[in-house]
Amino acid sequence: MRGVHDxxxxxxxxxxxIAGFDLDMASYGLVKVIRRDHTDPASAYRxxxxxxxxxxxxxxxxRRxxxxAPSAFTNHGGS
Structure with a gap:
């Protein structure tokens, strides 16, 4: 698909x-990356x-x- 960012x-x-440094707000990510030390880019994260x-x-x-779900148009053994 064109135009989809996943x-x-x-x-x-x-x-x-600190709101001014919250780069996650600009992220398309579905999860928030939280660094152990938000001032250290090499810090471990969860x-x-x-x-x-x-x-x-x-x-x-x-959707799943x-x-x-059974369809209303499925033939369940009848004619």
Whole structure:
């Protein structure tokens, strides 16, 4: 697909508790990268799901459930 950007995690755009330095706000990532030391780019990090992560999960779950639901047009042994 053209124009689709898929990046679930952006380690180069970490979250910062200081709003002016919160690069995660510009990230397309579905999870928030949180550095142990937000002032050290080499610091270890962990991640937490964002609201968008849960929204995508709900959407995909609904598509999966819809795809596996029995169709009203399926012939179940009748003629």
């Amino acid at each position: 990046e679930p995690i952006s380690t180069d755009l970490p979250h910062s508790p 991640w937490e799901p964002k609201r968008s992560f849960h929204a995508v999960a709900r959407h995909n779950r609904a 459930d819809h795809r596996h």
